[in-house]
Structures are given as C-alpha cells and as structure tokens.
Amino acid sequence: MNQSGLEANKWSLATLTDVEEVKMVLRMLPIWATTVIFWTVYAQMTTFSVSQATTMDRHIGKFQIPPASLTVFFVAAILLTVPVYDKLIAPIAKKVLNNPQGLTPLQRIGVGLVFSIIAMIAAALTEIKRLRTASSHGLTTNPVAKIPLSVFWLVPQFLLVGAGEAFTYIGQLDFFLRECPKGMKAMSTGLFLSTLSLGFFVSSLLVTVVHKVTGNNKPWLPNNLNQGRLYNFYWLLTILSCFNLGIYLVFAKWYMYKDKRLADEGIELEEADPTFH
Template identity: 65%
Template sequence: MDRHIGPSFQIPSGSLTAFFVGSILLTVPIYDSLIVPITRRFTGNPHGLTPLQRISVSLIFSIVAMVAAALTEIKRLKVARSNPLAMDKRETVPLTVFWLVPQFFCVGAGAAFAYIGQLDFFLRECPKGMKTMSTGLFLSTLALGFYISSALVTIVHQVTGEAWLADNLNRGKLYKFYWLLAVLSLLNFGLYLVSARWYVYKETREVAAEVEVESMIGLELTETEARSHA
C-alpha cells in the first residue's frame, strides 16, 4: 500500500503499530473520563463496568477489527486488480495505508479494555496470596495467544496452500483469513458469555455468606427462645 506522506516522506512499515499503541493510549483516558461516568448512571456500579463486562467489550472490538480488516483487504484487492502493474508484488498498490487505521484502532481499543478488565478481575477476585501470580497468569495469556496465532497461520497455510496466504498478497485471498478470524472471534465471544454468566463475584459471595450466617444465627435464637418458653 502507499505509505507516503507528502512528496518525500514514507512511513516505515514496521511503525504502523504506532496506531495500535496510540489507540490504547487514547482509549484509557476516554474510558475514565467519558465512558465510566455514563455507564455509572445506568449500571449503578462506581467503576462503570464490571471487569467481565470490560472483557466482553474487548471481544466485541476484536470482532469489529477482523471485519474491518477483511473489508479493507477486499478494497485493496479491487484497487490492485484494476492496476495491472500492482499485481506484481514489487509494485505498490495505489491505496493509502491509512485505510488500515480503523482496524488498528479497534484492536488497540479492544486490547485496552482487555488489559484493564483482566488485571482488575485478577486483582479483585484472586486471594491475597495469589495477586502477584495472577498478574503473571495475565501475561502468560498474551504469550499463549501468540503461539495460537502462529499455529493458526500454519494450519491455514497447509490447508489452503497459496490460495489464501500467498507470498504475493495481490494474488492471494487474505480477506478470507480475516473472515475466518472474525468467525472464530464471534464463537469465542459466545463461549465467553456462557462462562461469564456462571461466575459470581467475590463481593456478592461474601454478602451472601454474611446473610446466610445472620439467618442461621437468627434461626438459632428463635429456636432458643421457643425452648425457653416451652
């Protein structure tokens, strides 16, 4: 894609992740200053959203990001095929690289919600002696995700050959791989919702335990009074 800004400057391809990092840095203050006050009015939660709700928002962003990536790749292929010279991998497709910004933004925003939600969940819900370990567990999920990503690329490449992930992207069908990721993200979101509905927060469990203890004490007092009257 065309990475030029102005007549002379060209954006290095490796620096495009700056949009991803910038999206994270932008999402966090927007969440704290805008989203939390608004959601607080509807949920009654002083934190706005619960940790599990934040993670669910991040999964929605991941689905939107993959859809945006697929649509962008379809657009890029149309432009490439309308320019015969661009079908050669040595030629640049006359389409600005800023078409990639929406998917980078969605991935970055989703990562911000996931990081905040997972760390908040681990720190609030884990026992005191496991809080440090939970942070390590959070980081291990990132590493596991990279391994799964590599494995998925390898499997798709072996199954489809050069049809999807061709060395020359202009002759491949990379958009199908993005659609596959969107479907997998949707399935992952569904499984997450089922699992999240089963979870009961520590605060709720503690309140329920206190109510149960109080009810048991009250029942014992009632039985004692009944015996004394008898």
C-alpha cells in the same frame, strides 16, 4: 497428632482456605481461556497488517512511512480511549448500571472482545479493497509493486484493536488481581500474561493450519499477498471471535465475583502472609 499418637503429615491436610483458593482459581479458568482469542487478533496487527502496509502507498509528500510504524496507532487509540472512558463512559455506566466502578472488569473485557470483532471485519473489507485496486492496475503478479492505495486505509483496524486493548488489558489485569486468592497474588500476573503468549501461539497455529489446508489449491496466505486471500483469514478470525464472544458471555454471566460469593456462602478466609518466599 492423629489418634495413634503420631504426627500427621501436613501435606495430607487441607484447610478451608486452601480448598477455597483452589476453587477460586478453577472458577477463573473459563474467563482466562476465552480472552486468549483477543491476543490472537492483536497478533495480526503486528504481522499480516504490516505486510499489507508494505504493498501500499506510504508516502506523505516526500516522506515514506515505515510499515511497522503503523503500530503507533495502537498507542494513539489507547491514549484516546482511556480518557474517553474515564470522562464519558464511566459516569454514564455508573448511573445506568448502578455500579460505582462504571463497568466491571468482565464488562470491560467483553467490550474489548467486541472491538476485536469489528476490527477483523474492517481488516477483511480493507483487504478486499486492496486486492481490487491491485487487480484493476494489473499488479497482482508483482509481489513488490506499490499499489496506488493509501496505507491509511489500514488505520481503522489498528485503532479498533488499540481501543479493544485498552478495555481488555485493563479488564484482565483488574479481574485477575482482584479475583486471585490472597495467597496466590503472584499467580494473577502469570495468568494474565499467559493469555498474551497463548494468543500469539494460537495465531501461529492458525497460520500453519491454513497453510496446510489451502496451500495446494488457492492459498490464503502466499508469499505474494496480491495473489492471496488474506481477507478469508480475517473472516475466519471474525467467526472464531464471534463464537468465542458467545462462550465468554455465558461464562461471564455465570461467574460470581469472589467477595460476593464468599459473603453469600458465609465463608471467611484466613489472611495470607504477604511476604513472598
């Protein structure tokens, strides 16, 4: 009831918990935004890297490897990275960083972003080698020619992105689940998954922009990759990823985890009803 004896409009009032929960989400947005670029890099492994594979020697004896099957190295990298982290990296990180968790969620994401940069460097160098091999054998004008270069030259970029995914995926999921307010836990998964979808959207946007900018002169991404400059696209992603990493490190340094911040400020939030409506 207000001073006039009338019932107050509940929509015009906000509790301390409501205000703090909104502030928590707003503080997470810079971290959310700077993880999108990883999934933009990831998208290249399922598009242009597969296109590269179709032009290369995919034979093991008489068996020919399907181009899209190279994505199995994502899984291999994850299966290798997770136990290596648990058995080797985490114990060392616990001692060095004095953190019982090993690496914090933000540190894991940062490691994943570094892996994505190295992956794009490897992808650019491999594409340069592929084009040189095509040129030396006079195959640049034939879009369906099989270049005498083993498809396994592409494996490092798949392994690097896969290892980066192991760090970034787990780091993001842990971060959003931990830092989202208790009353907005359903939002944590939405925030995490939105970075994946936005990453693929940014990838499509970049391809469209590159087509428009370079299409009339020397296109980077023509239908015939043997006459293109796909390596420049990979270098572009390397530069964008480095720039993004710098911004991410600033935000990660600035970010204070929810439990520590609330404890420092002496704020105790109300427990949210765990029932979803």
